[in-house]
Amino acid sequence: MTPEQFFKCLADETRCRCLLLIQQELELCVCELMAALDESQPKISRHLAQLRKCGLLEDRRQGQWVFYRVSPELPAWMVSVLQQTLTSNADYLQTNLTRLQAMGDRPERVNACCA
Amino acid sequence: MTPEQFFKCLADETRCRCLLLIQQELELCVCELMAALDESQPKISRHLAQLRKCGLLEDRRQGQWVFYRVSPELPAWMVSVLQQTLTSNADYLQTNLTRLQAMGDRPERVNACCA
DNA sequence: TTAATATATATGAATATTCATATATATTGC
DNA sequence: GCAATATATATGAATATTCATATATATTAA
Numbered sequence: 001m002t003p004e005q006f007f008k009c010l011a012d013e014t015r016c017r018c019l020l021l022i023q024q025e026l027e028l029c030v031c032e033l034m035a036a037l038d039e040s041q042p043k044i045s046r047h048l049a050q051l052r053k054c055g056l057l058e059d060r061r062q063g064q065w066v067f068y069r070v071s072p073e074l075p076a077w078m079v080s081v082l083q084q085t086l087t088s089n090a091d092y093l094q095t096n097l098t099r100l101q102a103m104g105d106r107p108e109r110v111n112a113c114c115a
Numbered sequence: 116m117t118p119e120q121f122f123k124c125l126a127d128e129t130r131c132r133c134l135l136l137i138q139q140e141l142e143l144c145v146c147e148l149m150a151a152l153d154e155s156q157p158k159i160s161r162h163l164a165q166l167r168k169c170g171l172l173e174d175r176r177q178g179q180w181v182f183y184r185v186s187p188e189l190p191a192w193m194v195s196v197l198q199q200t201l202t203s204n205a206d207y208l209q210t211n212l213t214r215l216q217a218m219g220d221r222p223e224r225v226n227a228c229c230a
Numbered sequence: 231t232t233a234a235t236a237t238a239t240a241t242g243a244a245t246a247t248t249c250a251t252a253t254a255t256a257t258t259g260c
Numbered sequence: 261g262c263a264a265t266a267t268a269t270a271t272g273a274a275t276a277t278t279c280a281t282a283t284a285t286a287t288t289a290a
Binding site for chain 4: 029030031041042044045046048049061063064065066107
């Protein structure tokens, strides 16, 4: 993936916020991101699909939910850019994190290894 | 500037290459970037104007040439992203740097302070 | 006047959004 | 176990919007 292709993935508000939230929370499902961003389900789902197709995210289904996480194969410099952006833009994400915390009935995580 | 606005600036091949070349060379004029990227003058000029308008670059005119450099007011994390991208993508820029070096009659720099 | 750079406009291409619907899993009542 | 239903997510199709490019023209300095 070229640098500009990587940056294009980050160049949309929905994708940027989803990626940074996932980078911080390790793993989030579609409904959690809908709550955090207050956006429609198809909108979230489409952007996540795009990020997965580009190789930035990977998904796993757990029952009715699909959880997304940053791909473990992502080149180190891209991870570093994500982390640097996250660390330096705490205020940018604050509203989203507040909404996420305020969300009731968040799906429980079950470790893939010992479900 | 929000993170996604910053990344949008980097999300185009022409702008990405120009920015990384300038980050590496400290200062480049339009005709040098035309040579390095082998692109038309209006195309280069337009993208540089956009980067300047967004606050990523600043320009100085020296005689007939206009030199662009990374804005000294750019937030540290953005500079860090630029530098990290540059360092980790040497091969991506190699063709451009070769063409730049091969360019004859490159305009001389005159220091602003002691011209 | 010539060289270097900037800008305006028109057009086409890429991208995002919405709505409706499809699929996959879970739950409830029989 | 088997329907009927609910919930979570994905996707096709239509539309709207944004973005990049090319051409032509303007500006600025030597």
